[in-house]
Amino acid sequence: MQTPVSIPSDGLQLAGVLHVPGDAMEPRPAVVVMHGFGGNKDGQTHVVEALLYEKLGYVVLRFDMRGCGESGGQPGRIICQDQVADARNVVTWLTARPEVANGRILLSGQSFGAAVGIFAGAVDIRVAGVVALGGWGDGLRKSQDQHPSTEAWERFTQTMEKGLRHREQTGESLMVKRWDIVPVPEHLRSHLPPGSIMDFTAETMASICSFRPKDVIDQLAPRPLLLLHSANDSVTPTSQAIEVFQHAGKGAELILLTEVDHFPFADGGTRLTSILQGWLARYFPLGE
Secondary structure (H helix, E strand, O other): OEEEEEEEEOOEEEEEEEEOOOOOOOOEEEEEEEOOOOOOOOOHHHHHHHHHHHHOOOEEEEEOOOOOOOOOOOOOOOOHHHHHHHHHHHHHHHHOOOOEEEEEEEEEEEOHHHHHHHHHHHHOOOOOEEEEEOOOOOHHHHHHHHOOOHHHHHHHHHHHHHHHHHHHHHOOOOEEEHHHHOOOOHHHHHHOOOOOOOEEEHHHHHHHHHOOHHHOHHHHOOOOEEEEEEOOOOOOOHHHHHHHHHHOOOOEEEEEEOOOOOOOOOOOOHHHHHHHHHHHHHHOOOOO
16 A cells, blocks of 8 residues: 655655555554655656565655655755755654554665665664665765766866855855766666756755765664665766775675666666565564
8 A cells, every 4th residue: 555645854844655565454664765866756766666665564665855856845955964864854754653663664775865874874773774775975985986087077076166156155056967966877867767856956066075974884783784786886886885884883784786787676676676585584574
C-alpha cells in the first residue's frame, strides 16, 4: 500500500510516499529512501529500490528533499546541511508512526542522497544503520575529481566565487547549470528522474565543497554501514567510497560492483537485490 504523506521540516512541508506491506499486522522496521542530486522520490531507480524493501517486508518512506520534487523550499537551492536536517526530520516523523517499530529506522540513499544519509545517520543516534549507494565523503575532493583539468577546475571555482559575490551584492542567487556542477556522461543522463532540477544556486556549489561526511562517519559505529559503489563509477569517483570506508569504524562494509555504473538499479539490479537482501537479513532483520 502506498500513501502520499506530508512531513514538516524547518517550517517547510516535504512530500513523501509511505509504503506499508499489505501483510503488516504489527509495527515493522522502516527504510528511508533518499534521492540523488536535484532528483525526486518518483525517479525510477528510487521507486524500484522502495518496492524492493517493501517486498522484503519493510515499511518504506521515499521523499523529496527541500527544493526538489513536490516539496517546499526554493527550487535548486540545495544546501547539504539543510538536506541533513530534512533526513533527521523525516526520522522524527517516522518515529511517531504506528506502522514503524521503535528504534528501527534505516537510511538508504543514492549518490547525493547517500552522502546526506551517511552524515545524518552518523550524527543521529536514532538511525539504526545506513546504506549508501554511489555516495561520497569529501565534497571538495569529489568536485575536483569531477573537474580534473586545470581549466575545468578554474571554471568551477570562478563560477562559485562569482555566485557568492552576486549574492552579496544583490541578495539573489546566481543560477548554475547542473552539468557545470556535477558532470554526467550523456549516455547516463536518461536515468535522471523526470522533473529533476537542472539549475542550481551557486551557494549549492559552495555547500557541496564544504560537506565532508567522512569526518563524522566514525560516529555511526558500531551501527551497520553498507557502502555499495561501482568499481568504475563515471559520476562519483570510486575513491570516495573507499575513503569513507577507511574513516568508518566497526560495522562498515564496502562492496564494489564491476557490472554497474552510477545508477545501480537502472539495469534491474539483480545482483544488487541479492546483496541488499542478504545484508538486511543479517544487520537489519524484520524480527528484532
